[in-house]
Amino acid sequence: MKQIVRKHPLAIRWFHWINFPVLGVMIWSGLLIYWANDVYKVGFGDKTLVKFFPKSFYDAFHIPFRLAEGMAYHFVFMWLFFLNGIIYVLYTIFSGEWKYLLPNRRSWKEAWLVLLHDLHMRKAKPPQGKYNAAQRIAYSAIIVMGIGSILTGLAIYKPVQFGWLTAIFGGYKMSRIIHFALTIGYALFFVIHIVQVIIAGWNNFRAMVTGFEVIKLQEDRVLQPGPLPVPAGPEIPDVPEVITTEQKTEDEEIRE
């Protein structure tokens, strides 16, 4: 017996899918801008480990000599990125969705268990709920990063009018570095996100489009057989407040 369970509200699905192309345009136009003064690299001493970016990368994406175009797109699409982000944050606050998204005091420890589980170093599944602890941390961190991008962006865009903001981020140069580093952060987030979505499977992915997950129930547990209208479907239960003794023991075992 299958049951339809509501997971993601319509608004959150829209914010998510709008952000995808908008952030794409912001990163692309940001690359067009960065190319004009591509000084960042990671290394130690004289040794360069990673140069941002190799010529082959620029050529593959037709980056060179498009600074003006990049700036034009960046300062147009920044409004969409900003508005979508602001409305998303306001929505999570007023709808109460923040309760599922913000890390709580258990999250830090549980996120560690999620990591061990995902790396196949620990068998037992950590508590999932709507979002597991690692997801809570990741999805909250990405919002902090988004706010960081907007503020460092403003600090670079108007460093005289918002001189105080530029100063908070350690000056013009440092604001640029943070702004760039956050973008690298998005790229890394994206890769991990995609891998996790593939591993989690179709039911989870479909929920980001349709809003619902399908759960299989044993016959004897179904109280009302027959089709269930979606609005009447139960919410996905969140992490239980109490950690069971069983889990506690496992945690302790890990510590030893």
Add this chain to the structure above:
Amino acid sequence: MSNFLSNLLRNNQRLTVDQLIVKKTFVSFFFLFLFFGGCVWAWKWLRRQPLDSDIRGGIQQPLRDVLNTNELIFNKIFSKNHLTKTYAVSQAVRKVRFNGNIGLGNDFDTASWKLYVIKKNGDTLTLKLDDLKKLPKVDITFNFKCIEGWNQITHWGGVRFSDFLKAYGLTEESQMKYVGLVTPDEDYYVGIDMPSILHPQTILCYELNNHPLPMKEGYPLRLIIPVKYGIKHLKRIGTMYFSNNRPPDYWAERGYDYYAGL
């Protein structure tokens, strides 16, 4: 198949759970693909829009419209009391980065240089460098910001633009909306909004590191305007004029933001 289509139209209450899952999945993905299709369509629409006509060329008109709107929005918070951060003279670099020679024609005759100021009534003021040097000298050490993304702490000296306008009785001119500056060879030209020109840190500059401007930095007179990107800091001013319409601007015609304000 026909069963599936008829289910799409049927009331959800009359469907089994499996049929409902298929229906809702189909409808949601249909809208997702519609959204992505809309994004692709909007992108292609934007890319094929005519280039901006008001300052001939550069970028698609809708992009230019938003950049101009950005100017209106950020002008609201622009204040002549918002000063760029200044540094100790000792922090300024010795060797200033040279990044463009447009407007610095090779056949420039230093001896015959004069600053031509076209007044509102059509008269032309003709000034020598010494005329400007008679006015109170100010200097500024600030982080010069190139639109390419690099920046450099540099030390400049000259006369405050607003002092110059007052000293030569250009009060009516300073009520106008824009100042246009052109190099003697007319190859490089900028237009700058009046509030930025009247900003106290905007100077008509004739010294770099306490020495006369080097040739490649725009000898004998250039603009230093810390509230703008470097593209507006025109080297070697030949002609200055005033207008209520946007004067032509070299880099705006090549797709850059006209305002280019910081």
